Structure formats: structure tokens, C-alpha cells
Amino acid sequence: MSTRDLLFTTVFPGLITGVGLLAAWLLWQVIFRPAPSDARPRGPLWAAPVVFTLAFLVAYYGFNTKPQLWPTSSAMRFHTTAAAGGAIGVLTSLVTLVPARFRWAGHLVRHPLTLALGAFITLALLAPLTPHALSAARVALIAAACAAWLAPATAALDAVAHRQQGWRMPVVLLPVAAAFIPVCYFGAYATGAQFSACLFALLCAALIVGLICPRLSLEHGGVVFVLAALLSLGLLAQFLNPNSRTWPLIVLALAPFAAAVSLLPMLAGRKGLAPFLAAAVPVVVVAGAAALWAFLGRPDADPYAY
Amino acid sequence: MRIRTIAAVPVALLLAAGALGFAAHERSTLAPSVETPAAQAAAYGVDPVHSSVVFRIKHAGIANFYGRFNGLTGEFTFDPDNPSAGQFAFSVKTQNVDTGNSQRDDHLRNADFFNAVQFPTIDFKSTSITHVEGNHYVLKGDLSLHGKTRPVEAKFEWLGTGTFRNRPIAAFEAVIEIKRSDFDMTHYMAPDGSDSGGLGNNVTIKVAVEAPQK
Incomplete structure (x- = not known):
């Protein structure tokens, strides 16, 4: 990896995320001055998906010197799916601003939006494979499955993010992004591994901002973006790479749900680090198992020894 | 004894x-017994077993690396006395990339490079052929690779006709120079589009065809 690659795919995205989140947070504090007693996160929820999308697009430019809005190769539609993830993230975060008495309408909008995002990502990446590699019916089935995965995974992680603010939520998400690196790397999908590393850098930057801003929230928008990015990586790794193996990816798909352990009544009500540990540790275990599986499945430690 | x-x-x-x-x-x-007299405009089908597609690309900004695609298919009609009437159409499966290393071949087939699932073939269809001198011609056509179709120009050398297993055959070689960035294959390429990156931008494709008459 050259210096330029490192700058564009890790350093710049990390800086954009860190500075962007911090600036948005400070601006929000100056404008809205939340009451200290208000327990509800008052951070700029829309900032996370916007900043993440911007950072991801810089990384995309780092990998591809000729970025296009809608490339013929579905494997290169990262920035389209990232932008869609960011846009849906902003919309879902705006729903939280709906007055409480209309909150039911907000829920009616938010969940179908997430479902639509899952279906859109699948169709953008896999529909071009019809009819020679996948039938239209199979693509539709996969789209439905992805939408069905994204909606409950987002709901579960949003609920966790509501409780785990500041540096805590990036720590919960980090193991999933980290595990994607060996899963893609040992599947000889170098670009997937690099994008996972970029996502890892984004979350590290969010973690640092979270240390400064204890009420930073990735609820709604941020979670939606991260899961959408991981969904697109998983789909590309599974369907466009001959070396991909399904089981590590399936295990990795379960990781977001592992965090929901912290929502159990006996844990959710506790104070201190217990709910955080209950969210983070199961994710580390599940994501670690996926990474280990990917590693053990390869006879060669270096899949690029050529 | x-x-x-x-x-x-x-x-x-x-x-x-x-x-x-x-x-x-x-x-x-x-x-094969090569016959020098010009052949009539006959139709030929590519013999995949005796035809080759070889490509060359810069590696690490300095070395020349060669790989190949096995199993070229296609057909053409050509008469050296009337080259402008010639027509050429070839196809090779991206799945058939062969660089002598199975791990690298898998990597080349995946989303980082040829994306063989979405783009199973590389296709060429001629648009014109003009005589230069002797048995050398310029073959122009459209090359479809990685979902992009671009006009390309090949240096074409007609090697003549002959017989093989009692069947009339014809043979030629063509060399095409392309930039892979024109086909949106930019991974591991230098940002300035030169050959100085991990993998170069300029790719030379050499096609050597033996084709029995149809």
C-alpha cells in the first residue's frame, strides 16, 4: 500500500470523521444548548451519516481514480450504496425530531425506509448478475432477505446506541468492521478488506470524538450507515468472489444482534459499565469467531503470495 | 546369439x-502446409486448442508480466485481396484467465478485477480492416471488457492458409494495446494513469489464431 493509498483510504477518512463529528457536535451544542437534566441524546443525529458518507467517498476515490455515479460493474457501486446509506441515515434521524405525539408516524416511516435501503443495496449490487449468474427470482429473494436482516439489526443496534453514547457505541461496532477485514482478506477480496479497514478508521475516529463528547450518539443515522456499508461489503464478498465462504459471513451477520443482549431487562436497568460490557463482549465473541473461521479456512496464511 | x-x-x-x-x-x-497464394473470402471458426490470447502488463512499475486466456472462440471471414470485406468476432471467458497461479487467477476473476460473475466474457467485433503493406493490416473494432465497450485498433498480420488434418486452415496474429482504465479496471493502478503503480495501466494483448475453414 502506497502513501497515497494510506492517506486516502484511512487517514483522510478518519480525519474527516473526527473533525466533522466534533464540529457538528459543537455547533449543535452552541445552537440548542440542551438542558443538563435532559437524558435524551441531543446530539446532531444526522451528522454521523453525513460525515461517514463523506469520509467513505474519499476512501472510494482512493481506491478508484475514476469514480462514477453508476458504474457498469456493480462491484464498484460502493459510493452509490454509501450515499444511499447516508441519505437514509439522515432521513431516519430526522424522524426522531418528529414531535412525540406523532412518533407513531415516525416509526411508520423509519422501518420501511430501512427495508427499502436493504432491498436497494441488494438490487444495485446483484441485479446486474441476472440472468447468467443469478435468476431474477433469486435476486428478489436475496433482496427480501437483506431487507429483513437490515431492519431488525438496525432496530436492535439503535436501541443499544440509545443507551451507549459517546465512545461506547463505536466500541460496540468496531469488532464487526474489524472482523470483516480478515473475512474479505482471506477470501482474496482485497478491496473488501480495504473498505473494511476504512470503516474501522471511521469508527476509531468516532470513538475519539466520543471521548470528548460523552453524549455523541450514533442512534438511527450512524447505525444505519455502518450496517448498510457492511451489508454491501458482505454481498460483494459472497456473490462476486470465487473464494468467499458463506459461514464466516453468516456468523458476522449475527454480530449486530449479539449486542442486543444488553437490552435484556436484568442488564438494561443496571448502571455503570455492565450494560456496555453486555453489548460489546458478545459482539467481540461473535465477530472474533467469524474472523477466526475465515483465517482457519485458508490453508495459506498469505492469500496474496504471488 | x-x-x-x-x-x-x-x-x-x-x-x-x-x-x-x-x-x-x-x-x-x-x-500444416502453408500456402502462400491468397485465399478466397472464406469463413473460419477459431480452433480454441491451437489459438492463444496472451496479455502483458507492468508489475511493480518495472517488470513485464504475462498471462493468458484459454479457450478463445469466434469466427471470421477474410480475403487478403479484399480485406475491407473481412469480418471478425471473437470471445473469451474471463473465467479462463490463466497466470500460472491459481490464487492469483481467483483474485483476477473476482470483483477487484474482471468481475467474472457479472462480465463472463471479453468480446471483440471488427468494424473495419485496412491494408498497410505485405501481409500487415490494421484491424479496427469494438472491444467489450468489464462492461465497457471501447473502439480499439489492432496490428494484424495475416499468416496465410494451409491444411491440418486434411482441413483447410488459416492463421493470423493481432496485437492490441489498451489502457485498462478505459474499461474501468483501475484497482492497483497509479493515480496518474501511468504504468508506475502496482499494476500498470497499459495492457498489450496478443491474439494468435488458428482457424479451420467452416
Whole structure:
């Protein structure tokens, strides 16, 4: 990896995320001055998906010197799916601003939006494979499955993010992004591994901002973006790479749900680090198992020894 | 000892006769006899077993690396006396990339490079052919690779016609220079589009075709 690659795919995205989140947070504090007693996160929820999308697009430019809005190769539609993830993230975060008495309408909008995002990502990446590699019916089935995965995974992680603010939520998400690196790397999908590393850098930057801003929230928008990015990586790794193996990816798909352990009544009500540990540790275990599986499945430690 | 020597004579003669017969058979059926006179505009189908597609790309900004695609298919019509009427159409499966390393071949097939699932073939279809000198021509056509179709120009050398297994055959070589960035294959390429990156931008494709007449 050259210096330029490192700058564009890790350093710049990390800086954009860190500075962007911090600036948005400070601006929000100056404008809205939340009451200290208000327990509800008052951070700029829309900032996370916007900043993440911007950072991801810089990384995309780092990998591809000729970025296009809608490339013929579905494997290169990262920035389209990232932008869609960011846009849906902003919309879902705006729903939280709906007055409480209309909150039911907000829920009616938010969940179908997430479902639509899952279906859109699948169709953008896999529909071009019809009819020679996948039938239209199979693509539709996969789209439905992805939408069905994204909606409950987002709901579960949003609920966790509501409780785990500041540096805590990036720590919960980090193991999933980290595990994607060996899963893609040992599947000889170098670009997937690099994008996972970029996502890892984004979350590290969010973690640092979270240390400064204890009420930073990735609820709604941020979670939606991260899961959408991981969904697109998983789909590309599974369907466009001959070396991909399904089981590590399936295990990795379960990781977001592992965090929901912290929502159990006996844990959710506790104070201190217990709910955080209950969210983070199961994710580390599940994501670690996926990474280990990917590693053990390869006879060669270096899949690029050529 | 003498009996053994005498008995060995017919065996040796038989072996010699067999060898001579086989050699004669080889000359008549396996070895192509090139004919220099110009062929008529005949239609030919590519022999995938005796045709080659080889590509060259810079590696690490300095070395020349060669790979190939196996199993070229296609057909053409060509008459050296009337080249402008010639038509060429070829196809090769991206799945058939062969660089002598199975891990690298898998990597080349995946989303980082050829994306063989979405784009299973590389196709060429001619648009014109013009004579330059002798048996050299310029073959123009459209190359479809990685979902992009771009006009390309090939240096075309007509090698002539002959026979193989009692069938008329024709042969030619063509060399095409492309930039892979024109086909949106930019991974591991230098940002300035030069050959200085991990993998170069300029790719030379050499196609050597043997084709029996249809």
C-alpha cells in the first residue's frame, strides 16, 4: 500500500470523521444548548451519516481514480450504496425530531425506509448478475432477505446506541468492521478488506470524538450507515468472489444482534459499565469467531503470495 | 546369439516401418502446409486448442508480466485481396484467465478485477480492416471488457492458409494495446494513469489464431 493509498483510504477518512463529528457536535451544542437534566441524546443525529458518507467517498476515490455515479460493474457501486446509506441515515434521524405525539408516524416511516435501503443495496449490487449468474427470482429473494436482516439489526443496534453514547457505541461496532477485514482478506477480496479497514478508521475516529463528547450518539443515522456499508461489503464478498465462504459471513451477520443482549431487562436497568460490557463482549465473541473461521479456512496464511 | 540377432531383424524392420509410417502420417495430417497464394473470402471458426490470447502488463512499475486466456472462440471471414470485406468476432471467458497461479487467477476473476460473475466474457467485433503493406493490416473494432465497450485498433498480420488434418486452415496474429482504465479496471493502478503503480495501466494483448475453414 502506497502513501497515497494510506492517506486516502484511512487517514483522510478518519480525519474527516473526527473533525466533522466534533464540529457538528459543537455547533449543535452552541445552537440548542440542551438542558443538563435532559437524558435524551441531543446530539446532531444526522451528522454521523453525513460525515461517514463523506469520509467513505474519499476512501472510494482512493481506491478508484475514476469514480462514477453508476458504474457498469456493480462491484464498484460502493459510493452509490454509501450515499444511499447516508441519505437514509439522515432521513431516519430526522424522524426522531418528529414531535412525540406523532412518533407513531415516525416509526411508520423509519422501518420501511430501512427495508427499502436493504432491498436497494441488494438490487444495485446483484441485479446486474441476472440472468447468467443469478435468476431474477433469486435476486428478489436475496433482496427480501437483506431487507429483513437490515431492519431488525438496525432496530436492535439503535436501541443499544440509545443507551451507549459517546465512545461506547463505536466500541460496540468496531469488532464487526474489524472482523470483516480478515473475512474479505482471506477470501482474496482485497478491496473488501480495504473498505473494511476504512470503516474501522471511521469508527476509531468516532470513538475519539466520543471521548470528548460523552453524549455523541450514533442512534438511527450512524447505525444505519455502518450496517448498510457492511451489508454491501458482505454481498460483494459472497456473490462476486470465487473464494468467499458463506459461514464466516453468516456468523458476522449475527454480530449486530449479539449486542442486543444488553437490552435484556436484568442488564438494561443496571448502571455503570455492565450494560456496555453486555453489548460489546458478545459482539467481540461473535465477530472474533467469524474472523477466526475465515483465517482457519485458508490453508495459506498469505492469500496474496504471488 | 545368432538366432537372437536374426529374430531381431524383422522386429527392428517392423518398428522402423511403423515409425516411418507414423512420420509420414504426421506430415500429411498434423504438420500444416502453408500456402502462400491468397485465399478466397472464406469463413473460419477459431480452433480454441491451437489459438492463444496472451496479455502483458507492468508489475511493480518495472517488470513485464504475462498471462493468458484459454479457450478463445469466434469466427471470421477474410480475403487478403479484399480485406475491407473481412469480418471478425471473437470471445473469451474471463473465467479462463490463466497466470500460472491459481490464487492469483481467483483474485483476477473476482470483483477487484474482471468481475467474472457479472462480465463472463471479453468480446471483440471488427468494424473495419485496412491494408498497410505485405501481409500487415490494421484491424479496427469494438472491444467489450468489464462492461465497457471501447473502439480499439489492432496490428494484424495475416499468416496465410494451409491444411491440418486434411482441413483447410488459416492463421493470423493481432496485437492490441489498451489502457485498462478505459474499461474501468483501475484497482492497483497509479493515480496518474501511468504504468508506475502496482499494476500498470497499459495492457498489450496478443491474439494468435488458428482457424479451420467452416
